[in-house]
Amino acid sequence: MKKYSELVITDLKAAAKTLSNDDLVAIPTETVYGLAANAFSENAIDKIYQTKNRPQTNPLIVHLHNFEQLPKVAKTIPKEVELLAAHFWPGPLTVVLEKSDAISTKVTAGKNTVAVRVPNHELTLALLRSLAFPLVAPSANKSNHISPTCPQHVFNSLKEDSPLILDGGICSKGIESTIIGFENHKPTIYRLGSISKEAIEAVLGTSVQLANHEVSSIAPGMQKKHYAPRTPFISCTNLQEELKKYPNKKIGVLFFTENPLAKQMLHYRILSSSGCVEEAMANLYKMMHELDELELDVILSELAPEKGVGASINDRLTRASS
Numbered sequence: 587m588k589k590y591s592e593l594v595i596t597d598l599k600a601a602a603k604t605l606s607n608d609d610l611v612a613i614p615t616e617t618v619y620g621l622a623a624n625a626f627s628e629n630a631i632d633k634i635y636q637t638k639n640r641p642q643t644n645p646l647i648v649h650l651h652n653f654e655q656l657p658k659v660a661k662t663i664p665k666e667v668e669l670l671a672a673h674f675w676p677g678p679l680t681v682v683l684e685k686s687d688a689i690s691t692k693v694t695a696g697k698n699t700v701a702v703r704v705p706n707h708e709l710t711l712a713l714l715r716s717l718a719f720p721l722v723a724p725s726a727n728k729s730n731h732i733s734p735t736c737p738q739h740v741f742n743s744l745k746e747d748s749p750l751i752l753d754g755g756i757c758s759k760g761i762e763s764t765i766i767g768f769e770n771h772k773p774t775i776y777r778l779g780s781i782s783k784e785a786i787e788a789v790l791g792t793s794v795q796l797a798n799h800e801v802s803s804i805a806p807g808m809q810k811k812h813y814a815p816r817t818p819f820i821s822c823t824n825l826q827e828e829l830k831k832y833p834n835k836k837i838g839v840l841f842f843t844e845n846p847l848a849k850q851m852l853h854y855r856i857l858s859s860s861g862c863v864e865e866a867m868a869n870l871y872k873m874m875h876e877l878d879e880l881e882l883d884v885i886l887s888e889l890a891p892e893k894g895v896g897a898s899i900n901d902r903l904t905r906a907s908s
């Protein structure tokens with residue numbers, strides 16, 4: 587097994603060469619680290635599914651370096667997408683569009699739609715510009731683990747299957763991109779993420795609905811339990827009451843903000859001392875990873891205020907809750 591220090595690189599040329607040889611490279615983005623492969627190579631795409639133990643039914647996001655490349659991978663581009671791209675790209679918004687013939691159904695898990703975004707990270711944008719192909723990149727963790735927000739998280743999750751990791755530091759946003767689609771011309775959010783529903787509505791000048799994943803199979807990755815730490819995890823509205831249920835247990839608490847209860851706790855993290863939802867979002871996975879490593883009996887978490895990206899934080903906390 588290769589050591590962490592042997593896998594972490596900063597050399598873009600080495601990353602580009604590896605990708606051109608159909609091998610994988612973990613790449614930094616502003617949201618989470620991605621496990622990247624040549625989007626035009628079925629052989630390379632197979633390696634993503636193997637490395638992550640990802641079900642073949644869960645499609646991948648294509649990463650481009652600018653909006654002008656979009657017609658290479660998508661057939662028709664609605665006006666709303668032009669608007670959203672002008673506003674949010676490069677950035678954490680993924681759009682779902684009808685796929686072009688260049689995109690294999692291996693990318694889309696058999697669907698005729700493709701998910702696409704332009705990530706906002708200088709290193710990865712430079713890498714994408716140097717390549718003759720776009721990159722597909724799911725989060726660089728084993729399926730059902732918490733997404734990685736730094737190179738060490740990638741290594742800790744993928745272990746002996748870890749590819750080269752391009753070190754771009756800590757992800758500034760800290761949770762995945764928001765995914766939006768336009769089925770029947772109705773803008774629909776398939777996954778809440780780093781961009782809030784309110785911010786998208788402000789740009790489109792219309793209300794946007796949230797997909798109901800219990801009945802919808804549009805974003806297959808969203809139905810199953812996701813983003814779970816190994817430690818039993820419970821998100822709750824009344825922390826004080828919930829704490830009483832675990833006498834003599836090794837408890838960890840993830841507080842949204844400063845809380846007098848923290849004084850009683852041995853193991854805890856505070857997502858944002860000032861109660862800022864953006865800061866809380868950036869810290870979320872890092873602190874979930876940290877608490878998960880403490881070998882606790884249970885982790886309890888408070889919910890964030892359900893406003894802006896607070897709703898995205900709550901989506902992840904609820905999904906992680908067992």
Ligand code: TXA
Binds near residue numbers: 700
């Ligand atoms: O921020 C992100 O989006 C990160 C970074 C690396 O870019 N990527 C990421 O990928 O979160 P992943 O594979 O962990 O999540 C991709 C999600 C899945 O829930 C999948 O179902 C959905 O995107 N998806 C992909 N293609 C789709 C499609 N054609 N229609 C609907 N949902 C799609």
Ligand code: MG
Binds near residue numbers: 724725733
């Ligand atoms: Mg993922």
